[in-house]
Amino acid sequence: MSALDFYAHVAVGGEVLGVGLGAGPEAWEAALGATCLDVPGGGLLRRDYGLVDINFSPDRPGRQGQMSCLGFGVKIHRLLYDQSPSTVPSPLSREYGRFAPRVPFKDLQNAILALGHTIELDKHTTSSDMDCYRVSASAARIHVVADPDPYGSGDPDLHGHQRGDVWSVDVW
Template sequence: MLHDQGPSKVPAPLSRWYGAFAPRARFEELRASVEALGHTIELDDPSGDIHRYRVPGSGTRVFVVADPDPYGYGDHDPDDPEEVQIGDIWSIDVAPAWWR
């Protein structure tokens, strides 16, 4: 995930189960995967430059980039694959009770 690509960001049980996570993930790909498993993913907080989504009943929150230039500097290049883009997953938080 973009916010923290260190090994501590993805809980160890998830890494063991799913393997290594890519440094960049798109929200629409995650949504499709979650829905294919029969679950829903709902917008929980649409305010600010990062939107928060939740997967009901899972203890999971997904934070997604909504504004890649929140301070209006104007130097964001939407065609540069190295830069944060709208729809990138910023981070995923899983309540500890769900992965212990």
């Protein structure tokens, strides 16, 4: 399996190594390991694993002190500037191999189509610098760079993000 297979699986299945929405921090830790940065605030918890960012909220009343995942994202854009071994959790590297710093949307789109799903532009969340696509029968959104120079500096980073690069795959 490849990193592209991983991204397509997240976009279609809405989970990472068997863990997804509704799972608690312990389940995510069992899947991705204990090496992460916890960022609490406002009663919520954001757990940063580098490539994968997870957001937790308190569970329903009666389950005092327990939290569950309300959304997570695979932040592919982080790989372009941080290729240290800790950016990709080791369980993902073991399962999917090397993660390239850039993923062309067309490649991910083809992988998702091969899994029998469709993708459509979400006109309500698309902006001038980022396109947003919805995956059929999934809670996933794929954000794609539409304008690598959104502020018009005229000095694009030739080694930075390019039009058509996948920025992230987010599940909410």
